[in-house]
Amino acid sequence: MSVTSPQSRVWWKEPVEKVELIWVVVAFAWGIFMFVFMVAWHFIGRQNLSNETYRVAPSAFEKKAEDFAKKYQAREEDGVPVVKPPAGADVYLLGRTFQWWPILELEKGQSYRIHLSSLDLQHGFSLQPTNINIQVHPGLEHIITLTPTADGTFGIICNEYCGLGHHTMTGKIYVTQKKVAEGGAVATAAAKIGEAK
Amino acid sequence: MTSIDVASAGPLPRKTEFRQCQYTGLKVDIAAQTLIKVNAVAAVVFLAIGGLFGLLVALTRWPAVHLLSSEMFYLVLTAHGADVLVFWIVFFEVAVLYFASAVLLNCRLAAPKLAWVAFVLMVVGALVANVAVLQGESSVMFTSYPPLMAKPHFYLGLIVFAVGALLAVALFFATLVIAKDEKTYEGSIPLVTFGALTAAIIAVFTLASGAIILIPTFLWSVGLIGNIDPLMYKAIWWGFGHSSQQINVAAHISIWYMIGALLVGAKPLSEKVSRTAFLMYILFLQLASAHHLLAEPGMSSEWKILNTSYMMYLAVMASMIHGLTVPGAIEAAQRRNGYTHGAFEWLRKAPWGNPAFSGMFLSLILFGFLGGISGVTLGTEQLNVLMHNTIYVPGHFHATVVAGTTLAFMAATYIVLPLIFQREVILPGLARWQPYLFGIGAAGISLFMMGAGTLGVSRRHWDITFSDASISFQHSASAFLMMGLNGISALIATLGGVLFVVIVVGTVLFGQKVGPGHKLTFPLHAAGPEAVTHHGAEEAPKLTGTAILVAVFFICFVLYYFVNWKYLADLWLFR
Numbered sequence: 001m002s003v004t005s006p007q008s009r010v011w012w013k014e015p016v017e018k019v020e021l022i023w024v025v026v027a028f029a030w031g032i033f034m035f036v037f038m039v040a041w042h043f044i045g046r047q048n049l050s051n052e053t054y055r056v057a058p059s060a061f062e063k064k065a066e067d068f069a070k071k072y073q074a075r076e077e078d079g080v081p082v083v084k085p086p087a088g089a090d091v092y093l094l095g096r097t098f099q100w101w102p103i104l105e106l107e108k109g110q111s112y113r114i115h116l117s118s119l120d121l122q123h124g125f126s127l128q129p130t131n132i133n134i135q136v137h138p139g140l141e142h143i144i145t146l147t148p149t150a151d152g153t154f155g156i157i158c159n160e161y162c163g164l165g166h167h168t169m170t171g172k173i174y175v176t177q178k179k180v181a182e183g184g185a186v187a188t189a190a191a192k193i194g195e196a197k
Numbered sequence: 198m199t200s201i202d203v204a205s206a207g208p209l210p211r212k213t214e215f216r217q218c219q220y221t222g223l224k225v226d227i228a229a230q231t232l233i234k235v236n237a238v239a240a241v242v243f244l245a246i247g248g249l250f251g252l253l254v255a256l257t258r259w260p261a262v263h264l265l266s267s268e269m270f271y272l273v274l275t276a277h278g279a280d281v282l283v284f285w286i287v288f289f290e291v292a293v294l295y296f297a298s299a300v301l302l303n304c305r306l307a308a309p310k311l312a313w314v315a316f317v318l319m320v321v322g323a324l325v326a327n328v329a330v331l332q333g334e335s336s337v338m339f340t341s342y343p344p345l346m347a348k349p350h351f352y353l354g355l356i357v358f359a360v361g362a363l364l365a366v367a368l369f370f371a372t373l374v375i376a377k378d379e380k381t382y383e384g385s386i387p388l389v390t391f392g393a394l395t396a397a398i399i400a401v402f403t404l405a406s407g408a409i410i411l412i413p414t415f416l417w418s419v420g421l422i423g424n425i426d427p428l429m430y431k432a433i434w435w436g437f438g439h440s441s442q443q444i445n446v447a448a449h450i451s452i453w454y455m456i457g458a459l460l461v462g463a464k465p466l467s468e469k470v471s472r473t474a475f476l477m478y479i480l481f482l483q484l485a486s487a488h489h490l491l492a493e494p495g496m497s498s499e500w501k502i503l504n505t506s507y508m509m510y511l512a513v514m515a516s517m518i519h520g521l522t523v524p525g526a527i528e529a530a531q532r533r534n535g536y537t538h539g540a541f542e543w544l545r546k547a548p549w550g551n552p553a554f555s556g557m558f559l560s561l562i563l564f565g566f567l568g569g570i571s572g573v574t575l576g577t578e579q580l581n582v583l584m585h586n587t588i589y590v591p592g593h594f595h596a597t598v599v600a601g602t603t604l605a606f607m608a609a610t611y612i613v614l615p616l617i618f619q620r621e622v623i624l625p626g627l628a629r630w631q632p633y634l635f636g637i638g639a640a641g642i643s644l645f646m647m648g649a650g651t652l653g654v655s656r657r658h659w660d661i662t663f664s665d666a667s668i669s670f671q672h673s674a675s676a677f678l679m680m681g682l683n684g685i686s687a688l689i690a691t692l693g694g695v696l697f698v699v700i701v702v703g704t705v706l707f708g709q710k711v712g713p714g715h716k717l718t719f720p721l722h723a724a725g726p727e728a729v730t731h732h733g734a735e736e737a738p739k740l741t742g743t744a745i746l747v748a749v750f751f752i753c754f755v756l757y758y759f760v761n762w763k764y765l766a767d768l769w770l771f772r
Binding site: 004011012014015016017018019023024026027028030031034035037038039041042045046047048049050051053071078080098099100103111116120121122125126127129130131132133134135136139140141142144145146147148150153154155157158159160161162163164165166167168169170172176187 | 267337338342467470491508582656665738758764771
């Protein structure tokens with residue numbers, strides 16, 4: 001048989017079927033919609049990953065995190081400081097093999113400027129069970145304004161492979177109820193933490 | 198071209214031996230045939246090895262089984278990635294390239310001796326990388342993100358493999374030039390060859406990106422370079438890592454068209470639309486690799502949105518087009534074959550007992566519904582934060598690479614065995630079931646990993662109970678259930694995979710030789726050869742069934758997309 005002459009040499013002049021044409025238009029319009037929605041979410045949505053990033057030497061970041069922890073330390077858990085920064089504060093959270101440090105205690109409904117960086121390898125900040133996942137690089141300080149919307153105890157796991165102890169790398173964030181007035185609410189919040197522990 | 202001929206056979210062009218295929222009438226260059234065989238065999242060997250590693254990974258991540266130690270787990274996971282994601286796929290793609298050029302164009306293969314050099318380089322590279330991983334000090338995962346460092350021969354193996362693959366791709370281009378020169382075909386190249394050509398062009402970019410980043414990384418691992426910037430590494434590495442999967446997409450879509458043509462006589466609905474869709478892959482897919490950096494610091498939202506919308510959505514559009522034109526072409530052909538009742542008689546009466554057809558159609562459905570929809574969702578700037586580095590990600594790419602590409606390549610193998618190896622497929626009864634077993638297993642793996650990822654389970658993680666961690670964390674019971682179901686699905690897929698390897702190896706070694714006048718167990722359609730080697734569109738087809746299928750697909754797509762925005766809106770606030 002071999003190759004016989006093609007049926008239509010000028011295939012680029014053949015008409016396009018209607019169903020195909022409709023589908024092409026639908027697919028294109030959907031692509032445009034998804035594009036617009038992604039841009040629109042920056043205006044209507046309240047979950048947008050910050051772009052604020054600075055180069056930082058790992059040792060300099062470690063120093064900042066240690067100063068931060070010393071300044072606002074509330075207590076200690078198994079040798080790890082539990083740090084309770086005031087609302088709106090700059091908060092430092094560092095990743096290193098194999099730990100997220102320090103433990104944070106935040107208030108529900110308050111915003112914090114979280115500075116994320118790594119001291120050694122790449123790590124994955126994965127807040128659970130909320131399921132917020134952000135890549136963390138050594139040498140890059142990523143600043144995210146975070147507002148907890150639920151109270152309770154949250155785990156941070158590492159979801160970027162960082163060596164043989166990767167699965168032991170965890171951290172913790174406590175979120176307490178917002179203080180309504182001095183006294184009552186604080187006591188409830190403290191009791192809650194006691195339970196969680 | 199002369200220079201290559203000179204290199205292979207001295208001043209005179211080599212004397213080419215051809216045979217004529219009794220089923221398709223195509224002239225088959227014996228040298229090309231042998232090279233297709235060896236590349237296909239190497240592919241299946243790496244599929245078997247990598248698949249076994251995959252089973253071990255799944256059994257370790259099944260909390261009730263938790264098979265391997267942590268060290269072995271990370272080692273085996275690295276090997277699994279390299280063996281199936283790169284070696285199995287690329288060896289098979291080289292076979293596809295030689296087939297789509299030399300065989301489909303009735304042409305001799307350019308410089309078969311160089312093709313052997315390419316093959317040897319690829320085998321050596323793949324072996325060296327495997328040895329490096331199995332020695333235990335290169336458990337850096339397939340992505341090998343610095344500052345994590347592997348042993349130098351891990352990178353070297355990958356580089357040597359890439360050089361071999363690049364040479365094979367060059368010979369594909371050279372063969373196209375020879376075919377045009379020697380006028381072995383008329384007009385334009387057939388659509389299947391055109392699809393393979395797009396795969397080859399993407400491969401050049403991909404392998405070049407791999408070389409650009411892996412060569413300095415290799416130099417860094419031997420101490421000649423002080424530092425590799427992790428973010429730069431990622432940006433370039435994904436030009437290799439993701440684009441290599443776009444080679445797969447272009448290759449397996451070409452195979453969808455090929456199988457549709459050979460088994461039911463399907464002609465493209467419109468050459469223009471299908472070819473433009475292939476062309477869009479070349480233009481846009483590479484930049485879409487940026488969606489791997491959506492959860493990264495140091496990249497602006499504008500950069501992320503531009504690359505994942507303008508670039509990716511145009512590539513997505515191309516896939517959506519193939520998603521209509523492939524089943525559409527099959528529907529049109531089946532209606533011509535006499536199956537005209539209702540919306541779906543054409544599909545019901547399709548050759549479902551032929552593993553090449555069932556594998557191809559399952560690949561089409563699973564790739565679109567599971568892989569495509571999850572991929573777009575995952576590649577949306579904000580939604581990515583919900584799933585970045587969770588096991589949702591492997592869930593997505595097992596739908597594209599296992600249920601999509603691997604299943605399509607398996608389906609193609611059932612055609613390659615009788616036509617190129619000239620052996621009758623053994624155990625036809627089991628072969629009929631093989632694509633279903635593998636497809637259901639692969640679909641299960643994808644779905645349950647995506648489910649677990651939505652619940653926050655991390656990828657590449659040995660212990661989701663965190664028993665050795667200083668600060669404990671407890672995943673939900675449903676997350677554990679998902680990982681268990683993933684394990685069970687992996688067993689089903691393994692059964693399908695083992696069956697495939699047994700059938701292929703058994704057929705190659707012991708299958709009945711296909712002599713003149715032999716009637717194939719899984720026959721081709723009478724109009725198949727013409728449909729696959731020519732161009733020209735289907736005329737005025739009625740496509741009710743396909744229209745319904747794509748409408749269902751589109752509704753699923755839109756619903757799933759918005760469900761994820763709802764999930765996102767429930768998260769803590771961040772900006």
